[in-house]
Amino acid sequence: MYSTQDDTSIEALERILTGAAAAADPWAAEPATTRATVLRTVAKHLDAQADVLVALGMKETALPEARLRGELVRTTFQLRLFAEVLDDGSYQDVRIDTADARWPMGAPRPDLRRVLEPVGPVLVFAASNFPFAFSGAGGDTAAALAAGCPVILKAHPGHPELSAATAGIIQDALSDLGAPAGLYSVVFGVEAGRAALTDPRVCAGSFTGSIAAGRALFDLANARATPIPFFAEMGSVNPSFVTRAAARARGADIAAAFFASLTASAGQLCTKPGVLVVPEEMLDHLRTQTPPAPSPLLNAGIQKGYTDSLRALASHDGVTFLLDGGSAFADPPEATLLTTTVDAVLRDPSLLAERFGPAGLVVTYRDEDDLVRLARSLDGQLTASLHGEDDDDLRDLTRELAKRAGRVLWNQWPTGVSVTYAQQHGGPYPATTHAGSTSVGTAAILRFLRPVAYQGFPQSRLPEVLRDDAPHPGYRMINGKPVSA
Amino acid sequence: MYSTQDDTSIEALERILTGAAAAADPWAAEPATTRATVLRTVAKHLDAQADVLVALGMKETALPEARLRGELVRTTFQLRLFAEVLDDGSYQDVRIDTADARWPMGAPRPDLRRVLEPVGPVLVFAASNFPFAFSGAGGDTAAALAAGCPVILKAHPGHPELSAATAGIIQDALSDLGAPAGLYSVVFGVEAGRAALTDPRVCAGSFTGSIAAGRALFDLANARATPIPFFAEMGSVNPSFVTRAAARARGADIAAAFFASLTASAGQLCTKPGVLVVPEEMLDHLRTQTPPAPSPLLNAGIQKGYTDSLRALASHDGVTFLLDGGSAFADPPEATLLTTTVDAVLRDPSLLAERFGPAGLVVTYRDEDDLVRLARSLDGQLTASLHGEDDDDLRDLTRELAKRAGRVLWNQWPTGVSVTYAQQHGGPYPATTHAGSTSVGTAAILRFLRPVAYQGFPQSRLPEVLRDDAPHPGYRMINGKPVSA
Numbered sequence: 003m004y005s006t007q008d009d010t011s012i013e014a015l016e017r018i019l020t021g022a023a024a025a026a027d028p029w030a031a032e033p034a035t036t037r038a039t040v041l042r043t044v045a046k047h048l049d050a051q052a053d054v055l056v057a058l059g060m061k062e063t064a065l066p067e068a069r070l071r072g073e074l075v076r077t078t079f080q081l082r083l084f085a086e087v088l089d090d091g092s093y094q095d096v097r098i099d100t101a102d103a104r105w106p107m108g109a110p111r112p113d114l115r116r117v118l119e120p121v122g123p124v125l126v127f128a129a130s131n132f133p134f135a136f137s138g139a140g141g142d143t144a145a146a147l148a149a150g151c152p153v154i155l156k157a158h159p160g161h162p163e164l165s166a167a168t169a170g171i172i173q174d175a176l177s178d179l180g181a182p183a184g185l186y187s188v189v190f191g192v193e194a195g196r197a198a199l200t201d202p203r204v205c206a207g208s209f210t211g212s213i214a215a216g217r218a219l220f221d222l223a224n225a226r227a228t229p230i231p232f233f234a235e236m237g238s239v240n241p242s243f244v245t246r247a248a249a250r251a252r253g254a255d256i257a258a259a260f261f262a263s264l265t266a267s268a269g270q271l272c273t274k275p276g277v278l279v280v281p282e283e284m285l286d287h288l289r290t291q292t293p294p295a296p297s298p299l300l301n302a303g304i305q306k307g308y309t310d311s312l313r314a315l316a317s318h319d320g321v322t323f324l325l326d327g328g329s330a331f332a333d334p335p336e337a338t339l340l341t342t343t344v345d346a347v348l349r350d351p352s353l354l355a356e357r358f359g360p361a362g363l364v365v366t367y368r369d370e371d372d373l374v375r376l377a378r379s380l381d382g383q384l385t386a387s388l389h390g391e392d393d394d395d396l397r398d399l400t401r402e403l404a405k406r407a408g409r410v411l412w413n414q415w416p417t418g419v420s421v422t423y424a425q426q427h428g429g430p431y432p433a434t435t436h437a438g439s440t441s442v443g444t445a446a447i448l449r450f451l452r453p454v455a456y457q458g459f460p461q462s463r464l465p466e467v468l469r470d471d472a473p474h475p476g477y478r479m480i481n482g483k484p485v486s487a
Numbered sequence: 488m489y490s491t492q493d494d495t496s497i498e499a500l501e502r503i504l505t506g507a508a509a510a511a512d513p514w515a516a517e518p519a520t521t522r523a524t525v526l527r528t529v530a531k532h533l534d535a536q537a538d539v540l541v542a543l544g545m546k547e548t549a550l551p552e553a554r555l556r557g558e559l560v561r562t563t564f565q566l567r568l569f570a571e572v573l574d575d576g577s578y579q580d581v582r583i584d585t586a587d588a589r590w591p592m593g594a595p596r597p598d599l600r601r602v603l604e605p606v607g608p609v610l611v612f613a614a615s616n617f618p619f620a621f622s623g624a625g626g627d628t629a630a631a632l633a634a635g636c637p638v639i640l641k642a643h644p645g646h647p648e649l650s651a652a653t654a655g656i657i658q659d660a661l662s663d664l665g666a667p668a669g670l671y672s673v674v675f676g677v678e679a680g681r682a683a684l685t686d687p688r689v690c691a692g693s694f695t696g697s698i699a700a701g702r703a704l705f706d707l708a709n710a711r712a713t714p715i716p717f718f719a720e721m722g723s724v725n726p727s728f729v730t731r732a733a734a735r736a737r738g739a740d741i742a743a744a745f746f747a748s749l750t751a752s753a754g755q756l757c758t759k760p761g762v763l764v765v766p767e768e769m770l771d772h773l774r775t776q777t778p779p780a781p782s783p784l785l786n787a788g789i790q791k792g793y794t795d796s797l798r799a800l801a802s803h804d805g806v807t808f809l810l811d812g813g814s815a816f817a818d819p820p821e822a823t824l825l826t827t828t829v830d831a832v833l834r835d836p837s838l839l840a841e842r843f844g845p846a847g848l849v850v851t852y853r854d855e856d857d858l859v860r861l862a863r864s865l866d867g868q869l870t871a872s873l874h875g876e877d878d879d880d881l882r883d884l885t886r887e888l889a890k891r892a893g894r895v896l897w898n899q900w901p902t903g904v905s906v907t908y909a910q911q912h913g914g915p916y917p918a919t920t921h922a923g924s925t926s927v928g929t930a931a932i933l934r935f936l937r938p939v940a941y942q943g944f945p946q947s948r949l950p951e952v953l954r955d956d957a958p959h960p961g962y963r964m965i966n967g968k969p970v971s972a
Contacts, residue, residue, distance in 0.1 A: 027886065031886075072593050072594075075592065075593040076592050076593055079591055079592040079593070080592075086967070090967075090969070092964075092969045097908050097909035097930075098909060099905075099907045099908055099909040099910075105905065105907070106564055107560065107561050107564040107565075107905065107906050108557050108560040108561055108564070109557075109903055109905065111905050111907055112899060112905060114905065114907055114909040114910055115909055116909040116910070116911050116930075119889065119890075121922070121923075122890070220709075220714070221709070224705075224706070224709040228867075228915075228916045228917070229705070229916060229920060231921075231923070382713075396948070400948065401512065401516075404604065404939050404941075405604075405607070407939070408937075408938065408939060408940065409939070409940040409941075409942055410939065410940070410941055410942070410944075411941075411942040411943055412941070412942065412943045412944040412945065412948065413943060414597060414942055414943040418594055420584075420590065420592065420594065420596050420597060420599065421592050422584045422590070422596055422599055422967075423582050423584055423964055423966065423967040424582035424583060424584040424599040424600055424601040424940055424964070425584075425599055425601070425940060426601050426938045426939060426940035428937075428938070430713075430937075431713045431714060432713070435714060436716075437606070437937045438606075438716070438933075438936070438937045438938070440938065444967070445582070445601075445938065448923075451923070452893075452913075452915075452922045452923045453893065453911045453913070453923065453925065453930065454889050454892070454893060454894070454895065454911060455893065455894040455895070455909055455910060455911035456889075456894075456895055456896075456897070457894055457895070457896040457897065457899055458896055458897045458898060458899040459895075459897040460897065463881070463885065463897065476968065476969040477962060477964075477969035477971070479577075479908055479909070479962075481908065482571070482575075482907075482908040482929070483961065483971075484575070484577045484961040484962030484971040484972070485971055486962070486968075486969040486970055486971040487969070
């Protein structure tokens with residue numbers, strides 16, 4: 003169906019864009035419950051092809067089977083969770099104001115009914131490190147289809163065959179169900195991605211990857227004659243802070259759990275706890291960690307980027323290896339730890355740059371008051387973690403971290419992002435380009451919706467969900483009052 | 488307090504930015520109900536000074552007294568409506584997931600609690616045409632203060648004394664209540680505005696004005712090392728479509744109501760119905776409208792921009808004056824109408840550019856099927872209106888308009904934007920830079936909030952609203968289920 007050897011041609015891209023634009027109206031017009039059925043069917047078809055998909059993933063990404071199988075479970079669960087969101091309907095944020103002649107702003111209030119509607123075709127740039135959960139059938143695809151938007155998936159060059167196979171399964175499922183042709187397509191190649199992003203028919207974009215690539219695409223989206231929202235998830239070191247009391251009470255356990263989280267998926271997770279802030283006495287627990295057997299990184303570009311960034315860090319005055327660094331630069335690299343001090347980081351915040359691979363920087367402090375100073379120097383983060391004991395007063399530190407991260411954790415580690423209703427996977431720049439948005443969890447559907455208010459409309463001309471006698475979504479606001487079904 | 492003769496100096500701006508940054512934490516930490524009290528008190532103080540404020544407005548803007556008094560009523564109502572939003576608390580979109588060991592994504596679900604938190608200091612660029620409602624104490628100021636964000640108001644050069652007086656009243660009220668110093672400030676001058684917008688301490692911006700100025704500021708906000716959301720409300724012609732049946736049944740009434748809406752505030756409203764699409768037989772009703780007594784436009788720049796744009800339109804082949812154009816170029820200008828055809832507009836969509844002042848373009852059609860074609864050629868709009876009769880089938884036209892406008896009206900006119908819970912004052916570019924946002928109505932508070940999730944936190948360390956025993960906001964989501972209080 004898709005040739006994975008070649009980049010998408012200009013002609014093929016034109017057909018894909020035309021198809022996506024043509025699919026927008028009919029897909030948006032489907033009742034939410036119909037879109038829910040489609041998402042569940044896509045999930046079922048993907049699960050049925052798990053063996054084929056996981057084998058392709060193993061071949062293309064060097065990720066181990068258990069990790070890929072788990073990721074596919076998460077991915078199809080995610081599709082089903084968005085189906086549940088559609089069945090409930092609360093996501094539409096329905097607000098109904100009935101006419102009020104005595105409205106106290108000085109003029110009568112008209113009948114006004116507001117609902118979130120789909121934005122149109124969405125371009126999703128797939129990630130290298132999650133060939134299922136942030137790629138073909140991943141979170142943004144699920145959120146966009148749920149919202150009522152066609153999807154154009156820009157395949158990651160790290161897993162083209164898997165992208166094509168995933169697309170084939172999705173398209174077959176959609177076709178069986180009679181969904182509009184053009185609802186889901188895949189494009190290959192940098193130029194096709196850029197051309198699609200600047201095409202007027204594309205109404206929003208999303209991305210997961212490096213700061214450099216994400217910022218370049220964000221700039222492109224903003225520079226359009228008609229700018230579009232572009233949700234890029236980029237870099238994060240996910241700092242974890244350990245109090246002196248916690249180190250004393252649980253130092254060995256904290257060190258082991260940190261090292262396990264750090265080295266999961268060979269350190270190639272956006273939520274890897276790349277920076278650990280500890281009292282000096284924790285170093286003994288950390289330098290005794292045993293690296294797992296080295297795993298190949300996702301691709302040669304990531305291997306080179308990782309060793310280059312590690313070399314730069316290791317060459318810095320005041321940074322030393324905490325684990326033996328002999329095999330840290332090998333291919334595949336052995337997991338390693340380096341260490342420096344709070345003072346060194348405050349002098350040179352670039353020490354806290356993301357390094358995508360199995361390395362962590364341990365930052366030591368002598369004075370616990372330095373923790374708040376360090377927190378204030380942080381860039382935006384996806385996550386920040388606190389490890390403390392009952393008596394620790396961490397109000398200031400918690401507040402400073404909450405100002406800089408999308409998710410703050412207490413005595414837990416940030417990897418293994420749960421797909422839930424309350425999840426927030428996002429954060430201030432450069433963690434993402436839209437701190438107000440999430441790429442994981444059911445609130446991700448809001449990325450691809452925009453409000454429309456209908457004023458003075460007769461019941462029969464309103465979108466069904468806004469009518470008085472429509473089945474009520476789980477939540478609506480009526481004349482300013484929240485009403486749950 | 489503020490000298491209105493001079494632009495804000497670099498040194499003064501630095502003090503203002505430092506003050507705003509210092510006010511952010513204490514203001515965010517106030518309970519929402521305390522912020523509500525502050526907003527109500529500010530409203531009361533403004534109302535008490537209505538005579539002084541209206542007199543300044545009349546002196547600086549050439550707007551008539553009744554209009555300014557009505558606008559001030561609307562403005563203080565708006566402050567009180569946001570106080571109500573704070574008391575209810577639903578705006579925080581609290582989502583609580585309790586821990587679930589059997590969560591079906593393949594791993595246990597942690598306890599996750601998500602809440603919207605303030606983004607930090609907000610820079611508000613005031614509008615020329617609403618010296619109260621979109622200026623010093625206007626919608627974005629109210630929304631930002633309600634959200635928990637300090638405000639830096641960039642005064643519009645069209646009403647500097649009023650901006651200074653409004654600021655004085657707000658600051659006195661805040662000071663009496665013990666609110667943090669630096670919570671609300673005003674800056675004057677283009678350079679001070681640009682410097683503030685590019686300062687790292689400013690976390691979001693908003694603007695109401697022309698496409699050229701709005702786009703320039705949007706580009707500046709995006710080009711920062713750390714880009715920030717910039718909500719610019721810019722141009723809109725608010726097209727209104729009249730079916731043949733409606734023209735036949737109510738042509739004279741529609742023409743009169745259109746002309747009243749067009750000429751309100753001398754056509755200087757962002758929701759002015761600048762384009763009316765009618766069957767040819769409506770022209771007789773339109774050419775008999777009597778212009779109101781000419782009113783001076785807001786300032787010399789707007790007068791010049793208006794006559795230049797009108798001259799360009801009138802010189803276009805296929806555009807003719809429908810009302811006598813003799814006084815249309817005078818200062819003050821007499822309201823006027825020009826006319827052209829659907830075909831001419833489809834050939835040259837620039838005919839539908841916004842002209843800020845008392846002129847309207849009447850576009851005639853012969854074939855009702857042309858209405859959908861015309862709708863498809865429209866840029867993004869704040870509003871679009873339909874005037875039809877019971878038997879008109881306008882499903883396609885309604886859908887095309889809803890795709891391009893933030894608000895769609897049935898047999899009503901778009902001026903007089905009501906401040907309500909369901910209002911949507913926004914729309915696709917170039918109407919605004921953020922189609923997902925509104926600048927009027929209670930949903931405007933969402934501009935200045937971003938989600939933070941707390942994972943695994945003990946009850947006592949959570950923000951109060953996320954605790955099990957906290958007073959419940961009007962609406963929360965618990966384990967995916969909407970719950971109203």
